[in-house]
Amino acid sequence: MKWSKLVTNFSIGCKPVFIPAVGLLLSLLILTLLVPNGMAQFFSSSLASVTQNFGWMIILAVALFLIGLLVIAFSPWGQIPLGPDQTVAKYPFWIWLAMIFSAGYGIALLFFGVAEPVMHYLNPPNLDIDANQLAQQAMQIAYFHWGFHIWAIYGLVGLSLAYFSYRHKLPLALRSCFYPLIGQRINGPIGHSIDVIAILATTLGLATTLGLSVSQINAGLNSIWPSIPLATPVQISIILVLTMLAMLSVAAGLDKGIKRLSVINMSLAIVLLITVAIAGPTLIILERFIENTGLYLSGLVARTFNLQAYSSSDWLGNWTLFIFAWTIAWAPFVGLFIAKISQGRTLREFVFGVLLVPVSFTFLWFSVFGDTSLFLIEQQGSTHLAEQVQQDYSLALFALFAELQLGIWISILAMLLIMTFFITSADSGALVLASLSSGGDLETALWQRLFWAGLLGAIASGLLLAGGLGALQTASILSAVPFTLVMLLMLVALFKALQAEQQRHTILHETSPNYDAMSWKARLKALNKPTSKQQLDQFFDQTLIPIVNQVVASMQQQGWQIKMTLDPQKTQLELRVEFDDNAQSPFIYGVVKRQLTDNSMSVYHADVYLNSGPQAIDLYGWDQESIAEDIIKHFEAYLAFQQQSKLNLPWQT
Structure with missing residues (x-):
């Protein structure tokens, strides 16, 4: 097969990917709407089964992703550029870092920044720990859940896509990452299946994000106007409105839609961070930020391989597995975005940029929101904040605002930020899903992007009807299991390609004639x-x-x-x-x-x-x-x- 035919096969690959993926997703949606109680029971039993039988695999796989990226960064492979040998980076270094910084963030930090440390403090996995160390343990768990491992997941997918696309001119599609393993068969059923799995994982991961965001918006509206109940019909109404706005953003195009809203996102997030840092115990926040970062680094290996094998608890499935699986489901979406902006960077620059910059900001965010919340509960006896978090995670952020007496304006600001995150996630998610379902073509038709934006809103609504947060959590974990296997093979393929690259360099050097050409x-x-x-x-x-x-x-x-x-x-x-x-x-x-x-x-x-x-x-x-x-x-x-x-x-x- 000629190389031009290989590229052509990708451009006509819509039907073998689009139809099966949409068929499976619509089947899930229809079943959820027709038998919500039955689907809720299915999700509940599936979560227990996956946690028991596949939890070890997901934890081990994420550890391997991190180790693999570090090996690449510290090896001679780290000097290889993402593109031809003389490629110049597309974006200046600091702008590139800023774009990475905003890539994987959305509702996660807003939703879990307060809720997770407080829940680990109130319901610690280690009951034997001294009471004086509960807050420190809670922050260490939050650091672990949102630290290097999360960004290793994003980094592996992004690096593989960028390497095979820019370095070897394969289309920017998940199947391209498997050429070293299956060759031309990436154009056949195996390649189509890889893209279908990626679409299913991405769609359910994005639907989980959208579902979490509307539950938090509902909580914000309830905190300002108590007459608005915390109820599924209200959340589905919010999804409908925001999905329509997301479709308008899709129609506006990349520069006028996602680009402008991303700038707004970052500005609002920084304002929110600074406001809470000043209103909270600022000095204590800084001290704990430094101490917790050191403890995280020193205990990284032990926490990585902690499967709670000697205890009987559902804590692992409710927290670590959910967060890792959710991230794996998001990986094609975030990875594709990072790949698009990283042309010209070396593999070493890519790995360190993806791991260090976002993780540093994550730790700062959790220190400001998490340590402030724990200080109020532990030192000032804020029982109201603890009760609100235990009642509903989505209430946590607004309960903190109330304790700090920041006023209604900060709640409105937070809701605006959540809304813009929803719209940008749905907009850029629709772009990525349309690209994946078209064989890697980034210039997709408007109707495709609008279709995927609408389907994301519909699936998020369906999952809320089928069990709320629990169904969203289970959907992410279920979709992540097959994609975890895909990512493990992706890591093997990447190493195999890099070995071939090293072999090529050695042979070219050894076989070059020893003469001065001129x-x-x-x-x-x-x-x-x-x-x-x-x-x-x-x-x-x-x-x-x-x-x-x-x-x-x-x-x-x-x-x-x-x-x-x-x-x-x-x-x-x-x-x-x-x-x-x-x-x-x-x-x-x-x-x-x-x-x-x-x-x-x-x-x-x-x-x-x-x-x-x-x-x-x-x-x-x-x-x-x-x-x-x-x-x-x-x-x-x-x-x-x-x-x-x-x-x-x-x-x-």
């Missing part, structure tokens, strides 16, 4: 770069094109399937050698004209590129013999790698 006269001439396009055109016409034609003619005489193409404007020349073996990609040696401007002065290059991207070679000034030797040198290295490599990947040039 004569000293040519090297001296090449130092004087052309300052006009006419000079470069003359080099193409009189030197480059004639010698490439000679190489092509000589190779054709020896039976190679080779041809040279030149675009009509004569700005790009490409030599391509095809092979009868469909699994082997063609050898490509291209030269492109490039203008560089510095301080109002322009110079022109004749830059070389191969399958792997630009090679930092400017041919201008080379004589014909040196150019021919360079072409043959790279072709020899290509053949040597193909003969010795066991992986037979499509980018081995």
Whole structure:
């Protein structure tokens, strides 16, 4: 199969993915609406079964994701860029970090920032701990649940997508990450099944997020206007309104919709954080932030592998498994976003950027909201706050505002933030789901994005009818089990591809002839770069094109399937050698004209590129013999790698 056909197969992959995924989701929705009590019972029994039989697998898998990313970052692989060798990062470093910082955050921090530390304090998993250490233990658990492991999940999916898409020019789809394992079969039923599983996990994960957000909005409205009850019909009405707003955002497009709302999100979140930090015990917050961070790092390994194997409790399923599974279900969504903004970064930059920056902000957020809440309960005896959290997690944030006497305005601000998070999650989620169901095509039709935005709202409503928070929690865990297996295979495929990359580098280095490709006269001439396009055109016409034609003619005489193409404007020349073996990609040696401007002065290059991207070679000034030797040198290295490599990947040039 030719490489162009591989890409074409992705572009027409909508029906094999879209129809099964939508069919399964609609079946779930219809069953939930027709027999809500039966589905609620099904969710309850399924949660117990999954926790008992697959809890260990999810915990172990997340640990492996983190270990795998750290191995990549600290190994020589860390220097590999996400793109061709000479790729320049698409975004400046600090802007890129800021975008990562906002990628995986939404309702989670607002919903659990107060509720989780308080619940771990009131109902600790370790009952033998000293009463004076309950608050510290509660914060350590919250740190563990929202620390490196969460972002290792996002990071693995994002890194795999970015690596295979930008480095090896595969479509930006989950199935691309499995090319090292199944090859061209990513275009068949196996590849379709991978994308279907990703869509199911993403949809249920997003529906869980939307369901949690509307329950918290309902709690905020109730705190301001007690006449508005905490009830499922109210929450479904909120979903209907916000889904309509999300669809308007979808229709507005990426820049006018998601981009503007994301700026609003970050601004409101920072205002909320600073306000609570100032109103709370500021000095204590800072002290506990530093101490808890140190304790988290020192106890990371022990907590990672703690499965409560010697105790009988549903605590693990209610907390650790739910949060990890929820994150796994979110991983295709967040990972795809991170992949889109990370072109040009090295693997090491990617791993450290994804792990360090968001985790640091997470710890600060939990210190401000969690430690403030624990201080009020422990030191000032705030029984009202504890009772509200125990009654309903969604009441926690607004109960804290009431204890701090911040006024109605802060509750309104928080509800606005939750609403914008809902809209941006539904909008960007619809974009990602439309892309996944279209084989990785990011330029999807508007009707597809609107359809997915509406379906997300409908499924969130259905899950609320089938059991509220418990059904949402179970749906995330159930959807995460198969995708956990997918991610484990993704990690294996990534390591296999990186090993092939290392092998390629070694072989190319060992097989490169030991000669100076340019004569000293040519090297001296090449130092004087052309300052006009006419000079470069003359080099193409009189030197480059004639010698490439000679190489092509000589190779054709020896039976190679080779041809040279030149675009009509004569700005790009490409030599391509095809092979009868469909699994082997063609050898490509291209030269492109490039203008560089510095301080109002322009110079022109004749830059070389191969399958792997630009090679930092400017041919201008080379004589014909040196150019021919360079072409043959790279072709020899290509053949040597193909003969010795066991992986037979499509980018081995």
